[in-house]
Amino acid sequence: MTTAIKTVTDGAILAKRNLMKIKRSPEIIVMMLISPFMFILLFAFLFGNVIEIPGGNYREFLLGGIFAQTIMFGATFTGLGVTEDVQKGIIDRFRSLPASRSAVLVGRTTSDIAANALSIGVMMLTGLLVGWRIRSSFVDAVLGVLLLILFAYAVSWVMAYFGLLVPSVEVFNSATAVLVFPLTFLATTFVPAEPLPPVVKTFVEWNPVSAIAQSSRELFGNISAAAPTPEAWPLREPVTYSLLWIAAILLIFVPLAVRRYGRTTNR
Numbered sequence: 444m445t446t447a448i449k450t451v452t453d454g455a456i457l458a459k460r461n462l463m464k465i466k467r468s469p470e471i472i473v474m475m476l477i478s479p480f481m482f483i484l485l486f487a488f489l490f491g492n493v494i495e496i497p498g499g500n501y502r503e504f505l506l507g508g509i510f511a512q513t514i515m516f517g518a519t520f521t522g523l524g525v526t527e528d529v530q531k532g533i534i535d536r537f538r539s540l541p542a543s544r545s546a547v548l549v550g551r552t553t554s555d556i557a558a559n560a561l562s563i564g565v566m567m568l569t570g571l572l573v574g575w576r577i578r579s580s581f582v583d584a585v586l587g588v589l590l591l592i593l594f595a596y597a598v599s600w601v602m603a604y605f606g607l608l609v610p611s612v613e614v615f616n617s618a619t620a621v622l623v624f625p626l627t628f629l630a631t632t633f634v635p636a637e638p639l640p641p642v643v644k645t646f647v648e649w650n651p652v653s654a655i656a657q658s659s660r661e662l663f664g665n666i667s668a669a670a671p672t673p674e675a676w677p678l679r680e681p682v683t684y685s686l687l688w689i690a691a692i693l694l695i696f697v698p699l700a701v702r703r704y705g706r707t708t709n710r
Contacts, residue, residue, distance in 0.1 A: 479513040479566045486633060487573040494634060499667040506575045507660035508632030509566055511652050514595035515627050517559045519619045521551055522602030526615045529607065545701045552599040559595040563588060578664030587662030590685060594655050597692040604700040626652050636678070637671075648675035651688040657681035 486509075487502050496504045525548070567575075577584045602619065609615045629643065630652040636644050647653055657673075658681040660666050677684040 478516065479509055479562060480569050482512070483509050483566065483569045483573060490633075496635060497637075497669075497671055499665070499670050500574070502570075502574045503576070503665040504635070504660065505633065506566070506570045507656040507658075507663070507665060508630070509570075510563065510591055510659045511630065511656040512627045512632050513562050513566060514559055514591055514655075515598060515623050515652060517562050518555070518595050518598035518602050519623065520558065520602075521555045521599035522604075522606030522615055522619060523612060524551055524555075525603050525606030526609060526612050530611060545697075545704070548600070548603050548700050548704055552596060552603060555599050556592055556596055560588075560592055563591055575665070579662060583662045583664065587659055590658055590662065590682065591655065593689055594651075594685060597689045597696075600696040600700055601692060604696050604703060607700065607703045626650060631656050631678070636673070636675070645675075648673070649677055651685065653678065654681040654684040654688065658685050 483505070486505050490501065490505075494501050528547075567577075579587075605618060606615055609618055630647055630650045632652065636647045636653070639647055654677050657678050661681060673679050
């Protein structure tokens, strides 16, 4: 059996193990779903009639940002699970098995696709309740969902790497909060980039989270024809920019995480 096939088969077995673990702990899924649900309701009803979107509707603008924010937070569950497995010595047991070296990480990141897909589904249903609609073609809408899942998968590898670096779940939560909160709030998740100060605006425009949010709005048809064309290239071509980021993240963090996994021991 070739290394690639062995990685896929072993990863599938471990992905099943992770999904069974989630099934036995439904509170994990509940917590993942409550957060985006609350964000959509709070921002839609508190700021929906206050924040003006040139040529557009704030609630439809908001959903693209919530999609991007939620998959970023959802990806942290990958690193959290890895950190927990290391602490409990489960990683050491996996390494003693005749399994592919990268299968544990492949299984973890792959199983979390299901949780992220479920979160996206709940967000879409909640969005329908507050006035959001898919106004593009079926194909574009499917591509929008796939892009969100693919970006979440890429970020999961980043979180898996950090999960192997830190000594405890508590440290992981603190470290990822420092990373995820600025990336998700200094972006076009809740407000457009145009009114922001120049330095902040430049960061927001080139932030990959902004590109994912803008891609969602574009692929779901939530950008009005009357809306002004963004000045920065990442927001004019958000799908291309997002795909470049996804490729870069995977090329960098997959080998980093696999190499780190080979050195990791029980803490």
